[in-house]
Amino acid sequence: MKINHNIFSLPKPIYWLLVISNFIYAFWLNNSFGSFWGWNVSDLADKHMARLEDIVAIAQFVLFAVTVDMSIRHFVVRFNGITKGHQIPAILVQALTIICYGIIGLFGFIMLYDHSAGQILATSGAIGFGIAYVLRETIADIVACIQIQTDGLISIGDQIQVRGDGGGYYEIVQMDRRMVTIKTVLQYTVRVPNRRFINMDYINLSKQTTEMGARRILELDIDSGNDADKVIELLSQAAEYTIKNDPNFFPWYRAFLAKINNGAYTFFLVYECNPTIPPIRSNGIVNISIARFFKLGGINMNSTVEVFKSSEIIDTVKSRIKDVYRLGVLKALNLEQVTRLTDAAQIVNCRANQLLIEKGHTADSMYILIEGGLEVTIPNEQGEQVVVASIWPGDCVGEMSLLTGEPRSANVRAKVHSTLMEITKADIAPIFESHPELIEEVSSVLEQRKAANQLLLNKTIAPDEMEKSIKVLAKKILGFFFNKG
Incomplete structure (x- = not known):
């Protein structure tokens, strides 16, 4: 996802014209009203009808605020254009824009109304604290969104695996200021607040090393009367067969005996596949291969051990x-x-x-x-x-x-x-x-x-x-x- 495309910035000639216009405006103020700064020629605290000096003073603050905002955006677009690693997200630029206009507006209010800076800051701090408390969840989501995008944790189209109880596989389909929208393997769409998403324990499968997919575990309980080495050999063959015949499975697997319990062996087959394949489907494909090799390998899947006489072995092999x-x-x-x-x-x-x-x-x-x-x-x-x-x-x-x-x-x-x-x-x-x-x-x-x-x-x-x-x-x-x- 290219973040630059979401950031508005003036074309370079117009931007530099905007920067130069601040100096031209300051010199015009000096020639016309005797000062480079608008707050020296206007005092809005006096009760008087609006004058030209008041308008030009306010206009200087507006021009300066727009210039600072466009300078930030111009720098970010250039930075993102030459940086191949982590980029500055659009939401961070939007936050800086609000801060920029807020600080310059507060400074203009202090200078033009000639109020005490301490009083204004105390009042605005109290108001800001109240607003922040009311909007605490929204602010937390915005801050989390900035962290997610700044750190490059996820991108649109990424496949993630949520770990722990109730985890699963999801695709990132949308991100905004408050929510991350994910799609389940059953194609349901779920919206998760950014503050919750950033605290989730997940693996971003799309940002792993090349050709590394979702690693899944298939658990099989087999009668302990079977040869464990043979079962592992057949599981390995089934994995190799699946990998060779289905491009959605990657050339990595592990087959091993996990535990012995009440006359039964528990085997694990850990395999790697395309994360877009739902687990129920990938397990089904692997299970079909395992069934084929177990049938031909004579693996007993019953709950009791079958013992064949030597005269019956050939007939048993043929029956497979x-x-x-x-x-x-x-x-x-x-x-x-x-x-x-x-x-x-x-x-x-x-x-x-x-x-x-x-x-x-x-x-x-x-x-x-x-x-x-x-x-x-x-x-x-x-x-x-x-x-x-x-x-x-x-x-x-x-x-x-x-x-x-x-x-x-x-x-x-x-x-x-x-x-x-x-x-x-x-x-x-x-x-x-x-x-x-x-x-x-x-x-x-x-x-x-x-x-x-x-x-x-x-x-x-x-x-x-x-x-x-x-x-x-x-x-x-x-x-x-x-x-x-």
């Missing part, structure tokens, strides 16, 4: 796919078909840094990541492997090789120890054979995902072009599975 199969190419299948597919699929464990897929190799299978994390890499011109994508739990990799038999197009390596489900051509062929219409649906899913990726690169695909691509891909899949052209 039913919660997330809609995230990938399998979304074209219904739940019954997915169940048939997972029953036939194999569980694969991949050690950290182990190469899962090698570029150029021929294969007819794909993988669904259940736990862990993968990196997709391709070699650059110097032969170095460059990471081009991350695979998160629930994501698929290698689906084009499964559906068309094409060689692998990139290397895929495990970042950490990972558990995957491998689906082969032999596993999915019976489903395609009994439901051939799924081939076109799967082709549509793949092409739509390809179009979405192109859109991120500001490239659009026309509807007729996409329709043509879907038919080409469906024909290729049909030929690979059933040797049909």
